[in-house]
Structures are given as C-alpha cells and as structure tokens.
Amino acid sequence: MADEALFLLLHSEMVAGLYRAAEQGEGENGRCTTKLESMGFRVGQGLIERFTKDTARFKDELDIMKFICKDFWTTVFKKQIDNLRTNHQGIYVLQDNKFRLLTQMSAGKQYLEHAPKYLAFTCGLIRGGLSNLGIKSIVTAEVSSMPACE
Amino acid sequence: MSRSPGRKQENHKISRELFVLTYGALVAQLCKDYEKDEDVNACLDRMGYSIGVRLVDDFLARSAVRKCRSYSETADMIAQVAFKMYLGVTPSVSCSSATGNEFSLILDKNPLVDFVEELPAERASLCYCNLLCGVIRGALEMVHLAAEVTFLQDRLKGDAVTEIGITFLRKPEDRKHKRN
Numbered sequence A: 001m002a003d004e005a006l007f008l009l010l011h012s013e014m015v016a017g018l019y020r021a022a023e024q025g026e027g028e029n030g031r032c033t034t035k036l037e038s039m040g041f042r043v044g045q046g047l048i049e050r051f052t053k054d055t056a057r058f059k060d061e062l063d064i065m066k067f068i069c070k071d072f073w074t075t076v077f078k079k080q081i082d083n084l085r086t087n088h089q090g091i092y093v094l095q096d097n098k099f100r101l102l103t104q105m106s107a108g109k110q111y112l113e114h115a116p117k118y119l120a121f122t123c124g125l126i127r128g129g130l131s132n133l134g135i136k137s138i139v140t141a142e143v144s145s146m147p148a149c150e
Numbered sequence B: 001m002s003r004s005p006g007r008k009q010e011n012h013k014i015s016r017e018l019f020v021l022t023y024g025a026l027v028a029q030l031c032k033d034y035e036k037d038e039d040v041n042a043c044l045d046r047m048g049y050s051i052g053v054r055l056v057d058d059f060l061a062r063s064a065v066r067k068c069r070s071y072s073e074t075a076d077m078i079a080q081v082a083f084k085m086y087l088g089v090t091p092s093v094s095c096s097s098a099t100g101n102e103f104s105l106i107l108d109k110n111p112l113v114d115f116v117e118e119l120p121a122e123r124a125s126l127c128y129c130n131l132l133c134g135v136i137r138g139a140l141e142m143v144h145l146a147a148e149v150t151f152l153q154d155r156l157k158g159d160a161v162t163e164i165g166i167t168f169l170r171k172p173e174d175r176k177h178k179r180n
Helices: A002-024 A029-051 A061-077 A112-132 B007-033 B037-063 B071-087 B130-142 B172-179
Strands: A083-086 A092-095 B092-095 B102-107 B147-153 B162-168
Touching (some): A002 A029, A002 A112, A002 B007, A029 A061, A029 B007, A061 A083, A061 A112, B007 B037, B037 B071, B037 B130, B071 B092, B071 B102, B071 B130, B130 B162
Antiparallel strands (some): A083 A092, B102 B162
C-alpha cells in the first residue's frame, strides 16, 4: 500500500532531521534517541487504543506478546515477527529477519552503526503499546546484521 | 481464520492512522524544540521537501502516468491521483489566474488533522500541514517544474476549508521561445 512508502519516508526524514538539528546545536546524541523513543511511545499508545477497540480481552502477558507479534506487527510493518522467544520470566525477544525500516538501507554489515537510530522509534512504539495494555516494560533493540533485528 | 472481511479496510485505516499519529508526534516535538512558529514551519517545509524529492519516484513507479502537457494537467494529476493514492482524499482543483500558472487545491477533508481539534493559543501561526507544501514543492522540482506552494486557507485557523496554492514559476526557456 502506498501509505507505507509515506510512513517510511517520514520516519527516515524524522531521524535525519533530528540528528541534523542536534549536530548544529549542542552535540547531545543521546537526546535524539530519547526524543525518537518518546515520539514512538505517544504514537504506540494512540495506535494500540484504536487497534484493540474491538478485540477480546487478553488472557495473559504471553497472549499480549503474541498479539504484538502477529496482528500489531502485520498492521504496522505488513509482516509478522519471525521468531518470539521467552524465558517465561518476563523477558521476550522478538526477532524480525527483514525489518521494514532497515531493508532499504543495506543487507549486511554496512552502516551498522547507524541502525540503532532507526530502531528507537519502533522501540518506543512497542513500549507505548504495552503501556496502554497495562504492561510496564523496557524495550531495547539489537542489530547484528541488517536487515534482521531483535 | 476467524477474521471478518472488514479487517482489511481496518488495516488500511490503521496504517494511515500510524502516519497521522507519527506526524502529530513530530509536530509536537518540533514545537518543543523551537520557540517560534516560523522556525517550525520552515523545518516542516524542509522535511517535506526531502520527502517529496523521494516520493515522486515512488509515485511515478506506482501510477505509471503519462507525461503532463500543461500546468493544469499537472495540478489535476496531483489532486486526483497523488493525493488519492497517499492520503485517500481528492481535493478539487481550481485555476486562479489568467496566465494559467496559479492553481489551488481545496481540501474539505484533511486526513492529517484527524486527531487535532485546534491549535494551541500560543501557536496561532503554526502551519500544521506545512509538510504537504514541502512535499509538493520537492516532487515538482524533481520533474523540473519550479513552483511555490503555500497554504492559502487553513481549517485549523478558522477558515471554512483548507486551500493549498500552487504557483508554477516560469522556466527561463519559455521566455526564450517567446522572444523567437
């Protein structure tokens, strides 16, 4: 769908714009990631509200995580999460082998150091969604080889 | 699968909402970073320009339209094909000058402001949708049509409709032809 192209472009422009502004002003790189994450948080909260309006109540945490991996991810990124692992003690690892926001960038190790910038928004998105479903969480991302990420 | 048939519609709607919500978060962040409205407007315009420059490739690839032969055809194309494809709305086009290079797109429904009720009092001159102007300007420039794009009316500021004005700037080659 054409909307996706628009969102991808807006997202990359946002990342570039924020970092450009940070370079010109004070050199506080960490702030940019926080800003992106908090933007993602707001969007995630709103989105999950509209999305789960008509769905049934979730049974437990695992159910919520499965919802995020399947329905939420499909709607936002047009595909499901490839792998979900958990230690049943509150830690979940979501693995996406072809992360939409990174596919356009590279297919390997090139530009690896820039990848985290593009994941900050999505981390915020997940954290916001979970927070509105009643789960407090910390979301981090890891990229070992584009376009896969965890 | 127990999915209802309306699910696909909903998914499209949610994708669009993702974009609208992200845009709102972006504007909110910019308002926090910059004090003056003009700075925020300029920033949105600049970002829109970069997006437009890339979006036009995507648009041409998806729509496979033929070359436009006149400014009015271009304006119609933007309104009827591009807006419909990316935002799901079709603004109406009207030509507002005798020379045929000034057009306005009138949007009675602007999806970008779906979740915005009103501008806060201290941000009265904020052009919330300034990104759109930048996008149109960037896209036109990539097809070698210089233009100035501004908001003539804005529903968020109390006008009846949202109106975007596109003024095509004459290319220097046109004047050369006229002399001959």
